[in-house]
Amino acid sequence: MxxxxxxxxxxxxxxxxxxxxxxxxxxxxxxxxxxSALYVRDIPKTEKALDGIIKRYGLDQxxxxxxxxxxxxxxxxxxxxxxxxxxxxxxxxSRVGSEPVINLIKRxxxxxxxxxxxxxxxxxxxxxxxxxxxxxxxxxxxxxxGRIFSIxxxxxxxxVFGLLVLMIFYANLGxxxxxxxxxxxxxxxxxxxxxxxxxxITIDALLNARIDVFWDxxxxxxxxxLTLAYLNWAVFLRVTRxxxxxxxxxxxxxxxxxxxxxxxxxxxxxARPNAMITVVTLAGFTVVGLMGGVVxxxxxxxxxxxxxxxxxxxAQMDVxxxxxxxxxxxxxxxxxxxxxxxxxxxxxxxxxxx
Amino acid sequence: xxxxxxxxxxxxxxxxxxxxxxxxxxxxxxERVLGPDNYRVLKGMFKTxxxxxxxxxxxxxxxxxxxxxxxxxxVNPNDPFKIPRDGFKSDPQPMMSPWNRNAPPLPFxxxxxxxxxxxxVLGTSQGQYDxxxxxxxxxRTAFKTGTVVVLATLLIGILVGSVSSFYxxxxxxxxxxxxxxxxxxxxxxxxxxxxxxxxPRIGRTLVPAxxxxxxxxxxxxxxxxxxxxxxxxxxxxxxxxxxxxxxxxRILFRHILPNAIFPTIVLASLAIGDVVLSFAAxxxxxxxxxxxxxxxxxxxxFARNWIISLDEYWYIIVWPGLVxxxxxxxxxxxxxxxxxxxxxxxxxxx
Numbered sequence: 267m268x269x270x271x272x273x274x275x276x277x278x279x280x281x282x283x284x285x286x287x288x289x290x291x292x293x294x295x296x297x298x299x300x301x302s303a304l305y306v307r308d309i310p311k312t313e314k315a316l317d318g319i320i321k322r323y324g325l326d327q328x329x330x331x332x333x334x335x336x337x338x339x340x341x342x343x344x345x346x347x348x349x350x351x352x353x354x355x356x357x358x359x360s361r362v363g364s365e366p367v368i369n370l371i372k373r374x375x376x377x378x379x380x381x382x383x384x385x386x387x388x389x390x391x392x393x394x395x396x397x398x399x400x401x402x403x404x405x406x407x408x409x410x411x412g413r414i415f416s417i418x419x420x421x422x423x424x425x426v427f428g429l430l431v432l433m434i435f436y437a438n439l440g441x442x443x444x445x446x447x448x449x450x451x452x453x454x455x456x457x458x459x460x461x462x463x464x465x466x467i468t469i470d471a472l473l474n475a476r477i478d479v480f481w482d483x484x485x486x487x488x489x490x491x492l493t494l495a496y497l498n499w500a501v502f503l504r505v506t507r508x509x510x511x512x513x514x515x516x517x518x519x520x521x522x523x524x525x526x527x528x529x530x531x532x533x534x535x536x537a538r539p540n541a542m543i544t545v546v547t548l549a550g551f552t553v554v555g556l557m558g559g560v561v562x563x564x565x566x567x568x569x570x571x572x573x574x575x576x577x578x579x580x581a582q583m584d585v586x587x588x589x590x591x592x593x594x595x596x597x598x599x600x601x602x603x604x605x606x607x608x609x610x611x612x613x614x615x616x617x618x619x620x
Numbered sequence: 621x622x623x624x625x626x627x628x629x630x631x632x633x634x635x636x637x638x639x640x641x642x643x644x645x646x647x648x649x650x651e652r653v654l655g656p657d658n659y660r661v662l663k664g665m666f667k668t669x670x671x672x673x674x675x676x677x678x679x680x681x682x683x684x685x686x687x688x689x690x691x692x693x694x695v696n697p698n699d700p701f702k703i704p705r706d707g708f709k710s711d712p713q714p715m716m717s718p719w720n721r722n723a724p725p726l727p728f729x730x731x732x733x734x735x736x737x738x739x740x741v742l743g744t745s746q747g748q749y750d751x752x753x754x755x756x757x758x759x760r761t762a763f764k765t766g767t768v769v770v771l772a773t774l775l776i777g778i779l780v781g782s783v784s785s786f787y788x789x790x791x792x793x794x795x796x797x798x799x800x801x802x803x804x805x806x807x808x809x810x811x812x813x814x815x816x817x818x819x820p821r822i823g824r825t826l827v828p829a830x831x832x833x834x835x836x837x838x839x840x841x842x843x844x845x846x847x848x849x850x851x852x853x854x855x856x857x858x859x860x861x862x863x864x865x866x867x868x869x870r871i872l873f874r875h876i877l878p879n880a881i882f883p884t885i886v887l888a889s890l891a892i893g894d895v896v897l898s899f900a901a902x903x904x905x906x907x908x909x910x911x912x913x914x915x916x917x918x919x920x921x922f923a924r925n926w927i928i929s930l931d932e933y934w935y936i937i938v939w940p941g942l943v944x945x946x947x948x949x950x951x952x953x954x955x956x957x958x959x960x961x962x963x964x965x966x967x968x969x970x
Contacts, residue, residue, distance in 0.1 A: 277797075277800075280797055281797075281800060281801060281804060284797065284798065284800070284801030284804070285801055285804050285805070287801075288801055288802070288805075292813060292814065292817050295817045295818065295821060296817070413670075417670070417949065417952055417953060417956060418949070420952055421893075421945055421948040421949035421952045422945055422948075423897050423900060423901065423941070423944055423945065423948065424901070425900075425901060425904045425920060426920065426937070426941035426944060426945060429920065429923050429924075429927075429930070429937045429941065430937065430938075430941065432927050432930060433930035433931065433934060433937060433938075436927065436928075436930075437927065437928060437929060437930035437931040437932075438930075438931045444927060555806060558806055558809070561806075561808050561809055561812065561905065562808065562901055562904070562905070565904075565905060566924075573809075576809060576812065576813075577812065577905045577906070579816075580812045580813065580815070580816035580905065580906070580907055581816075581905060581906030581907060583816055583819060583820055585813070585816055585817050588812070588813045588816055589813060591809070592805055592809060592810070592813050595805060595806065595809060596804050596805055599804055599805070599806070600804060603804075
């Protein structure tokens, strides 16, 4: 077990190095002038000032020098402050948002977390339940319906599904609007009487005992949650079903049945826990994926999380900002994948022994 | 079940050969060329009603793509991918509204329509782009991007995977870590960045998005082919070739790859649906072709500006959405049948 964790931990710096090199490599497609957004707020107007900036931040120096500076930054000779350095959280300046990229991330990330928080349970639990139902009723009408459901779900493009539910529930029925909060709720949240404990609007609203704000925030999240849920159910259904079927075929299940256990107990107590081993990994990766910002869903519903921020920046070719998001995302993913892998090893001895 | 081919025709059925009972059956030409394993894969794909429906859907789209100039004749034959627009009004026009300017020539099937003049069969999107035309010619765009991206990713994947698994050891380790790095970023975000980086250099064409999908799309194939080669590598004929002193490269390309490649190729060819989906997603996010290019994702992205009035303009989302979904579903239905056949637990069942 320890050996496995150590081996897995050793992979983390390798992956971090790889991802930074990959993103730095993509930065090299930019001209030195565009890359100056890594260190300065505004693109200088005059030729002379431009040359000065390129010299000052070494944007014409060899690759490895630039990479190192990008990684750890450098002290500014004039002001004595460190400039740049992604390791210290300085991801450069967002030309579109005209603020440091890291501030943009800090402002948007709580929204993404909020959505993740409320989407996780319906996505995972219902998905697993559907899969178990299909497996237990293999080759019956329920199973066939599940299969159709999962193929349709896998074929539905996120944005088509999203636009369709918006058409029905917003344009036609007017129930669930896109965006984050209604105007009146924005004013309430910004007012001095409203304490920001966690920056997650739903939680803060509950802590401030403002049920109306909480409901308003939820109203804006129901459609994104529905979209994420439907599309992920297709995946969970398929994985759970096949894992469950495999487990049900094993001999210890036959033993349990021949002991005369009720079928319900066989499924719930003997088969399901073992079948869940594969599903746990999938669940882990789904949570991580949601946390990393779901680019398309957030964009369709105009939900101001980090996914939409990245998409907006990309559409306006603000590459330094997009790469800042990618870097942030990559770091979250590397750490979170590590956690998922370790949990997997804890619950499934076969992994750590191989 | 052992398949035996003999020079002389022998009766079909059970027969005693060297004391063992073997089942003999007729072996078609396709099976002889592909070999029993690959033949089983191919046959499995045509087995279920769902997969046959999938093939029909795909065939339908192939026909639409081939006969696009007949179904929706272009106004300017030299630039057929430009969706003709009927003026510059910003709001979408309803279905069957008459065509006022720049009407394209009437197609052959117009006889069945109630009017004699060209109308916007499926309405127009914002900027009065004809939805029907965009859908028909978008099919060509879909196939074009799909095949190019699949071929390129397959090639890279096979190259990386085979080098990695054939040499093994440290080479394998390093290459697989590189694959891990490429897999770290979520696919659509990575492709989005790459396209955003490339677009200012290349311009708003199909190329940046395609290159982006290629850059982050090959890893899956290299993993699959790697696994298959590792199995084939242990076979006796590979050992025999080594003993005889055949060069590494020849063993890899002549003996191992041809025997390991088939499942990867089939899987890849069915990935066209996914590629088209991702491509449309990039277009939808605003990274892609110039405005007015016949591309499903772009037609759908127009709908983003009309979310409040989608109850009135439902046709700008429903039709392109339906077409894209059907396209992806066709490939998924076949792919689903294929996954069942390729599943090692199903081996041995026909």
